[in-house]
Amino acid sequence: MLIFWKHRFAMLAVPKTGTTALENALAPMADAAIVNPPGLKHCTVGKYRKELAPFFERNGRRPLELVAVMREPVDWLGSWFRYRSRPALDGQANSTSGMTFDAFLEAYLSDPQPDFAKVGAQSRFLQGGVDHLFRYDRPNDLLSFLQNRLGPLPAFGRHNESPPGQLHVSAGMEDRLRKACAKDFKLWQDLLDKG
Template identity: 40%
Template sequence: MLIFWEQRLVFLATPKAGSTAIEVALEPLASLAVQRPPELKHANAARFHRHIHPWLTELSGEAFTTVALMREPVEWLRSWYRFHLRDAPDAAEPQHGFEDFVRRYLELPKSVTQGIATQSSFLTAGGRPVDRIFRYERIGDFTHFLDEWLDCEISLPRINVPPAADVSLSAATEAALRAELGTDFALYEGLG
């Protein structure tokens, strides 16, 4: 999470949606950068509006605008899978493929995504959604927004790149995943 005090802007770091690169690029401009522990770095919309936003509003006398990125839902899970491969003893020959990973996710979503069930729950939980959500796949729109809001040119580094892997799915598993993530797909499709 990055807080820009003067500009009354807060970046909420959606896991597996470029948050590390954004934090590296923007930390020098932020008034406060929360990078550890992950529970604080990745504070979701509900936690932010319940605990942090009231404090910021009390101190400043003004509301803060929240921004975040959302990744295409299947790509989000592919990123999680590759993330897990980084820590695997032999990432070149994973014991369990992406198909098994998705099946585990479908059985117990939070088990493979560090306690985050879905992006939609992260970005809209508690009925107080993030003010501006940008598609990760159109990160140029996000950096343009930041260029204007922060009044400086933003250039994002390419870091934290996961290993290549076979991330194909059977038609049946992909259909089950799309059904399970219906709310995420609806939110993603509604982003401008």
Template identity: 35%
Template structure:
């Protein structure tokens, strides 16, 4: 589904147009800030429909290493951003439709541009969280999002109810944020990232980054979620496992 919206004039890098029309203002080592053009089309994946509301990590491009970190929403990207942004030549901070651009959209729009400018292809990496734990992270995020709004849909809502909302059709807006497999895979469901690291094995990811960047990395604790009850009944756990089967299979396939 293509969004009819357009990104704000705060776009940091113009990459989503036709390749021959891409701005020549992006150069390695430049600060990725400033306004380049109004009316930039947003990414085409429907997974981005709620990403404009997410506060989280940025897409990071390491020019010398030909490495790109794709920021999977609610999968530890904020800590990666905090630790690595000073080392990246490019950090896309806004709009959220670009900083959380999916693997499919990156490979369609960004990758050809980067290859054309550098003469080499870039390696993509991303994190993936255990799918039900990922949903728990979304629940905690929604609880603290606009929590001063007296009409906030999350007021008094348990994780059990939230999980059922996520599985419902139609899905209410507060639980409508797609799946990790939509973010990480192509239209056929095949992984579209060179290497996906499991969030529960983040030490392996850090070791990989240290080798690639030749820099010791310590991940800070950021966006620490509130302590809330995230228990599920056996029935809802079983239903959720079935509903998230594609994501769970992808997660289990990772090393």
């Protein structure tokens, strides 16, 4: 999470939406950069408003706009699946190595979820809403916003990328996913409808 106090906005770090690359490039320009622990780096809207806003916003006297990025829900889950298939996690409870994407989605939809499928939901992260929500698949929209607020931007590299992998989803599984994750798909559709 990056705080641009002088420019009056906070950039929230929705997991698997390119936020590590943003942090690496923009941290020197930020007034505060929270990159660890993961629970604070990936602070949800609700947690920010409850625990951090009073500190950074001086008890409401200097409100900060909230900025975040959202990824298409199946693509977002696919990124988690691929990220957890990397060799560094082999043999660990959160590894998806050797698994199909459908099997991962089945586990994600189960209750309780196994460790490898505990990735949360973008709709829960963004619950309460943000002032500026950008599409992951349209990075230039976010970059234009940042450039308008901050001025010239440094070069962005790629960081924390998921390895390549097959993301085939059966029709039946996609239907189940769309029903179970209706809030995520609605949030994404609303974002698409805005253009």
